[in-house]
Amino acid sequence: MKLKSFLLLILTVLSYNLFAYPISPMPLRKLIIESENIVYGEVLDIKENKKVKKHDWFKSEIVVLKIHDVLHGNIKPDQIIEIYTSSYISCPAPAYYEKGKLTLAFLYKEKNDDRYSTHSLSYGSKTLEKEEYSVYKKRILEMQDILKIKNEEEKHIQIVDWLVECALQKTTKWEGTYELSPESDFMSFYDRDKDIFVRKFELNDTQKGKLRNSFFSQKTLEYQDLGLIDLITKPNDKELLDFLITRFKETHKDFLFEGNFFMSKIADLSDRNDLKEISEKNEKLDMLSENYDQKTKDILNEFASKL
Known part of the structure; x- marks a missing residue:
């Protein structure tokens, strides 16, 4: 090619799931091995990060996620967490979240911070309907x-x-x-x-x-x-x-x-x-x-x- x-x-073709460049591709098996937390939840809100530092491209926004299911890690079902992300078009592509959508997220806890970030950026967030999530959940387990x-x-x-x-x-x-x-x-x-x-x-x-x-x-x-x-x-x-x-x-x-x-x-x-x-x-x-x-x-x- x-x-x-x-x-x-x-x-x-800015696809948040497949085209996360130019970082190394991160298919599901590797995400499972490397992720601290694997959760499925609903995006309640996406708000501006008013304390973002200059040139911190992947923390310009904060996702509010209500957890429905936990497949790995210390996050609890029904917990509401906050995740750093960005809506900027950048290379590599940031993790994608959309308000009101259900999302499978592979997360790690930020040091000295109560918030999380998405492992492998756009590879680590997957907008999935419940039927699609059931397929992913089966494979993850x-x-x-x-x-x-x-x-x-x-x-x-x-x-x-x-x-x-x-x-x-x-x-x-x-x-x-x-x-x-x-x-x-x-x-x-x-x-x-x-x-x-x-x-x-x-x-x-x-x-x-x-x-x-x-x-x-x-x-x-x-x-x-x-x-x-x-x-x-x-x-x-x-x-x-x-x-x-x-x-x-x-x-x-x-x-x-x-x-x-x-x-x-x-x-x-x-x-x-x-x-x-x-x-x-x-x-x-x-x-x-x-x-x-x-x-x-x-x-x-x-x-x-x-x-």
């Missing part, structure tokens, strides 16, 4: 049990199974795919462990089969699916190629930045030079050029017309 595409995504296993080999096996289960669920897909296939995600550009993390968790045939079946059941293509594609691809995989072509034709008009990644996958699987040339043409576009969006859409349409 090209650095230009990375930067373009960063500048234009499972990982807490896995971490207690003394036998390291057995623990590793259980972790891989757990990551697969995360990847199978739409709600937690990125939490699993990033660790199973980090090189497929542009955020790996910022990962401090990038020299050693690639394919740390190898999959067996049964696990690959589960992921493959899940992928083929999807009606649309999403950015997070790039990791799944890299995990399930077989040699000369015509079945996968045909599926990607069908879904690309159906959904390419909704693509912009992620479209080039899917074009590259299809071009590589098909080994067609004409498709590779179209994909490369998109990579060479200057993201600051006039009518960049329209030029990208024209290329996506051209690619689709050749399929």
Whole structure:
């Protein structure tokens, strides 16, 4: 993936859950291991921090959170706590909270202060409806049990199974795919462990089969699916190629930045030079050029017309 595409995504798609840059990506397993407190609650208010120090970008506002559920730490259910955050657009992105929304938060206590801050900034706060939270809670409780296993080999096996289960669920897909296939995600550009993390968790045939079946059941293509594609691809995989072509034709008009990644996958699987040339043409576009969006859409349409 090209650095230009990375930067373009960063500048234009400020997703508090996935695009927290340029700090090292922090998927769920790592958040569970490193967080002092894991809580779920309702944001009652967000107020200005009138005592914020100059250049303390991540403490300009104070979130008032009423705790509904505690999965780890010393905070109590029904307790009301205050968390530092910021509404500024910054790099890395601050933790995201919205008044009236239910949020899963991974927190640490500030030294010499009654307030908390969010671990790993935007990775550590996830706005989740109750149904989504139930999925996260199940995974968190499972990982807490896995971490207690003394036998390291057995623990590793259980972790891989757990990551697969995360990847199978739409709600937690990125939490699993990033660790199973980090090189497929542009955020790996910022990962401090990038020299050693690639394919740390190898999959067996049964696990690959589960992921493959899940992928083929999807009606649309999403950015997070790039990791799944890299995990399930077989040699000369015509079945996968045909599926990607069908879904690309159906959904390419909704693509912009992620479209080039899917074009590259299809071009590589098909080994067609004409498709590779179209994909490369998109990579060479200057993201600051006039009518960049329209030029990208024209290329996506051209690619689709050749399929």
